[in-house]
Amino acid sequence: MSVWTMSAFGNLSPQVLYTVAMKKSWKTKLIHGDSHAPEGFRSLVTPTYRGSTVLFPDAESVTDQWDQHRVGYTYGLYGTPTTLELAARVCELEDGEHTIITAGGQGAISLIQLSLLNAGDHILIPENIYGPNRKLAYSVLKRFGVEVTVYPPLIGAGIAELIKDNTRLVWCESPGSLTMEVQDVPAIAKAAHARGALVVLDNTWSSGIFFRAFDHGVDVEMQALTKYVAGHSDVLLGAITIRDRAIYEKLGNTYQVLGCAPSPDDCQLALRGMKTLGVRLAQIGSSALRVAQWLAARPEIETVLHPALPSCPGHEFWERDFTGSAGLFSIVFKSGPTKQQVQAFVNALELFEIGYSWGGVASLAVNYDLSHAKGRSEYGHRIVRLYIGLEEPEELIADLEQALGKI
Ligand SMILES: Cc1ncc(COP(=O)(O)O)c(C=O)c1O
The missing domain is CATH 3.90.1150.10 (Aspartate Aminotransferase, domain 1)
Structure with a gap:
């Protein structure tokens, strides 16, 4: 049963009641209605907050900064409360400090690479890497002047021999796509860190649960939430989790300009999936x-x-x-x-x-x-x-x- 009663006016402030008295036309009322549902609804479900425009309290508060944790809500592209709730839950689950939600796991992969690599840098990727990730390296990264080397996934500490002065990222995916090789991530991380390179892990197979990425030396963890977290084959989402603030800022600055926001509806479905x-x-x-x-x-x-x-x-x-x-x-x-x-x-x-x-x-x-x-x-x-x-x-x-x- 859905009931509307004017007794809901009991919740309105004197200022709103004054506005009601302004006698708006019906057309204006379509946009700026004066009657509202009562407040105070509480349920077990995170609401789906949609919104592109975010309202500021005054002209002085207007800003376009993406880091809404620091500056408050500014624009729907940088996340509504539904998106940020999902980010917070993934972050907790993976024991990180910051999480960015992307529209798809491949979106998370490309955001990491486009944020952390510059022309002239070198990336190491395993032979059994997820296909579209390999394609990204060979089609886009190479076009932008990034050097790509493929390594055997079971190389372990031997990765040291492939790391060069310009190696910025060592990408891991464990177990790897199709052939499922499990990598010695701690050994790879030790060798990479000794040369100042960052280690990224695609941790989708374990859903960020069965392998504690940060305990094993990983700097940037991503997973396709599309898989187990959403869990019902009806959503495409990705997550990037990091501990380091400087890496988070590089990712956030790039996210802002790439403009690839996930849908809050999808995030709500992922929050539901996460419960089971x-x-x-x-x-x-x-x-x-x-x-x-x-x-x-x-x-x-x-x-x-x-x-x-x-x-x-x-x-x-x-x-x-x-x-x-x-x-x-x-x-x-x-x-x-x-x-x-x-x-x-x-x-x-x-x-x-x-x-x-x-x-x-x-x-x-x-x-x-x-x-x-x-x-x-x-x-x-x-x-x-x-x-x-x-x-x-x-x-x-x-x-x-x-x-x-x-x-
Ligand atoms: C290991 C791995 N990483 C990333 C992705 C990409 O995820 P999405 O399909 O959400 O783009 C997939 C998808 O199959 C995958 O298997």
Whole structure:
């Protein structure tokens, strides 16, 4: 039932009542109404504050500064209370000092690189980096005069040999995309810091939870909130978390001029998703492990690239540094099936949908051909990435079993 009663005037100040007496036309009243809902509503839900224009109390207060924590609200582009509430929650979760929310995980990646690199600088990126991130390095960064070197993800302390005087960033992604190598991030951070380079980590796989980035020497942490935090495949958001104020200011100054603000509606959905992140991650993690272990025992499978299994490259670093595992892993077929047969396996799956992105409630499968991927070509067309959602794991196993029978 929705009821409006004039008794709500009881809440209005004498000044507003005076304005009512000004006899506005109906057209003006459409913009400057005098009757309002009663105040004092409290609920468990963060409201969706939308707004481009932010109202200032007087002419002297007008400013266009982006750091609204310091100067108060100035413009919707720099975050409404919904956006900043999400930033605060992510920041707490990741144990940072400052968090910036972006419109998508890739937006977080590009904001970091465009903020922290200048022409003439050098960045090191791992071979198994998220595809669009590699593309950013080779298409945009190189065009702006940034030197890019690709390194093997398991290089560890050996990264020291690749660091040059102009190396500003060492990018880590652990576990890496598709082939899931777990990196020795502390060893990389030690070598990078010895030469004055910053370490950035794409911590999306662990949702910022299972790997405490700042405890392991990372300077800038990002994750795609699109995945586990939002958790329902209906939102694109990213987060960058830092402890250092000077880095935060570089990011904030660039964010302001790039102008890529997230939608407060999406932030509200992410805040809602965050409340169930704990139970979802626990279920997804245990189901994924159960399915991965079943697959590891199948005669068709050469290896299962799941960080919590010893067969995964870098598993020892997962065991040392991580406190849990999530839902994304890959399988590699033994030599034999053609690319078409691997595709037939994916097509035969009934519960697993075919699609990019992950972290939602539905299980997904995507096959890849890495025949031309540097450092990973041995996997060829035999690799399939699986994401395990919230379905009953025994039914997912039955689905995989029937699909394996099709190749
Ligand atoms: C490891 C990793 N980082 C970043 C991203 C980018 O996130 P978004 O899809 O929100 O742009 C993805 C997306 O798949 C990802 O897998």
